[in-house]
Amino acid sequence: MWQADGFSTTRIGVLTPHADVVPESEFNAMRPEGISIHAARVPLGVYKPGGVMDTEIADDPVRAFAEPPLVDDAAEMLASAPLHAIVYAFTSSSYVRGRPDDARLKQRLEARTRGIPVVISSAAAVAALENLNVTRLALISPPWFSAEMDRQGARYFQTCGFDVVSNGPAGLPSDQHAIQPGELFEWVRTHTAKSAQAVFIGGNGFRAVGVVKALEEALGIPVLTANQVSFWQALIQSGSQASITNYGHIFGLRPPAH
Structure with a gap:
């Protein structure tokens, strides 16, 4: 009788640069029924109006993307929704800032998400x-x-x-x-x-x-x-038992959430 209305039992948030539509698009392509994607946009200083990006992105805006307060405030606002995991969808800041910063960033963001686990894309890789x-x-x-x-x-x-x-x-x-x-x-x-x-x-x-x-x-x-491993880790952190096919061998491996 009723038509599908998109309501989900597992909800995954995404922190993404303000003009980047790829993370949401790819998460939505991979997600099975019962999982929904909810994004918050964070300013990144490499875009022009219309989503045109610099042909070579510089280190400084990439490094700044991971610094407070903008991404922290976005994480807190996104966590106001009833989500099960949040992905920080930005590999390049991990490259520029180094591996030790991933743990600090995760801890800092999770201090603002009220218990919702945060997945850092490079760490998920x-x-x-x-x-x-x-x-x-x-x-x-x-x-x-x-x-x-x-x-x-x-x-x-x-x-x-x-x-x-x-x-x-x-x-x-x-x-x-x-x-x-x-x-x-x-x-x-x-x-x-x-x-x-x-x-x-x-x-x-x-x-x-x-x-x-x-x-x-x-x-x-x-x-x-980057998006595939982030989605894989987010499903684990959310406790979802959803089966994902056609998007890589990694989805056959489901280690315990931590």
């Missing part, structure tokens, strides 16, 4: 790689990451104990809206080191979850993306 027993990693960065920011990403994973066997920004148009799945698939397929045990495609604004299944079939190794 580390958890996924550890659960996959990966030691050798191929890292792919968005084309709008500078070579130095990509190197910072490699150092981030190296400090976590991984051997980064290849890394670099993808040679695609430096425009979020110009990324096409077929082009990303070919780039990753042809630029992943044969010694890699997994691929991580960083950048929550990098449209990538649509190629995960095809890449895993082509490469024969797990393929992770």
Whole structure:
């Protein structure tokens, strides 16, 4: 009798740069029935009106995105809703600020979310790689990451104990809206080191979850993306038992929430 109204039993929040639509889009693509996505937007000083982003983002605005008070206030406001987990969807600040800052950021935000767990995207990638027993990693960065920011990403994973066997920004148009799945698939397929045990495609604004299944079939190794691992970790933290298919091997692994 009644039509679906979108009401959900598991609600996941997302803290995202103010003009970035990719995290919400990809979370919504992956989510099964019964899960809903709710975003709060945080200013990031690399956008022009209409969502046009700098072709190469600088460290300073990336670093500032993770500093109080704006993201803290957004987390508190988002946590006013009856959510089960909140994702901080911004990999690059972890690269620039370093791994130790992830724990501090999580603690700081959770002080404002009244008990709702916060998932940090880069830390979720580390958890996924550890659960996959990966030691050798191929890292792919968005084309709008500078070579130095990509190197910072490699150092981030190296400090976590991984051997980064290849890394670099993808040679695609430096425009979020110009990324096409077929082009990303070919780039990753042809630029992943044969010694890699997994691929991580960083950048929550990098449209990538649509190629995960095809890449895993082509490469024969797990393929992770920033939004995919964040959603995986958020489901764990929320206590959801939802089954996710076609978005990567990682969804078959469900370690206890912590």
